[in-house]
Amino acid sequence: MAGQGNITRRGERSWRLKFEGGERDQNTGRRTRYVTVRGTKRDAQRELTRLLAAVDNGTVVDPSRVTVAEYLRDWLQQADHLANKTRSRYRQLAEQQVIPHLGATPLQKLRPAHIADWHAGLLRSGGQDGRPLSARTVGHAHRLLHTALARAAQLELVGRNVASMVHPPKVDAEEVVILTADQIGDVLTKLTGSRPGPIVAIALGAGLRRGEICGFRWGDIDGARFGSSARWSTRGR
Numbered sequence: 001m002a003g004q005g006n007i008t009r010r011g012e013r014s015w016r017l018k019f020e021g022g023e024r025d026q027n028t029g030r031r032t033r034y035v036t037v038r039g040t041k042r043d044a045q046r047e048l049t050r051l052l053a054a055v056d057n058g059t060v061v062d063p064s065r066v067t068v069a070e071y072l073r074d075w076l077q078q079a080d081h082l083a084n085k086t087r088s089r090y091r092q093l094a095e096q097q098v099i100p101h102l103g104a105t106p107l108q109k110l111r112p113a114h115i116a117d118w119h120a121g122l123l124r125s126g127g128q129d130g131r132p133l134s135a136r137t138v139g140h141a142h143r144l145l146h147t148a149l150a151r152a153a154q155l156e157l158v159g160r161n162v163a164s165m166v167h168p169p170k171v172d173a174e175e176v177v178i179l180t181a182d183q184i185g186d187v188l189t190k191l192t193g194s195r196p197g198p199i200v201a202i203a204l205g206a207g208l209r210r211g212e213i214c215g216f217r218w219g220d221i222d223g224a225r226f227g228s229s230a231r232w233s234t235r236g237r
Helices: 041-056 068-078 084-102 112-125 135-154 181-190 197-206
Strands: 005-011 014-020 032-038
Touching (some): 005 041, 068 084, 084 135, 112 135
16 A cells, blocks of 8 residues: 655745655654655655655665665656756766765765765776876766755755865866868868768858757758758658
């Protein structure tokens, strides 16, 4: 039978969730659990639904025993607000840069010193085959962890977001390399008649990003400008 719980308002944007489940308290022997959620009532209802589902399938865990790895994977699984591309990138960073180094640490025992040591380790040998990682990549991993811990703090799974207490490595400004007119002409000439040719032409000519280019429809493309190939014609599309 599905578990039951209730929601009680504690403040303007604070809610207390009460439900039965998980391990029994060593002192009282009771299985009643309380969780505080900060946000809207819908946020609280969503979190209660998730917790009750975890009780029903036997996966609810005492917050004090949740590791960084367990929390990150669960957070990514539940983060429906993230775009698919963002979630995929976050998952890659979590599995490659965060979990191998911090994953076994209990979430509630994570400290600023752990974050500082983690940064240093990634910069020294966090890349493939033990090569150094760039400060930019370490910064991306830091922002992922910061975002995830912000949610944990909102749910009061942790008392503070320790990632906010340590700055990510400074990224040195890099001069952007821009193709010359001759180089652009060279690229377009070599791609003439190829499948990616029109896409590259649009990207170079309009300065659009991949996501913006993917928003084009066949009716937006003038096939005559990209050659007579039938596959670029908009007729019949």
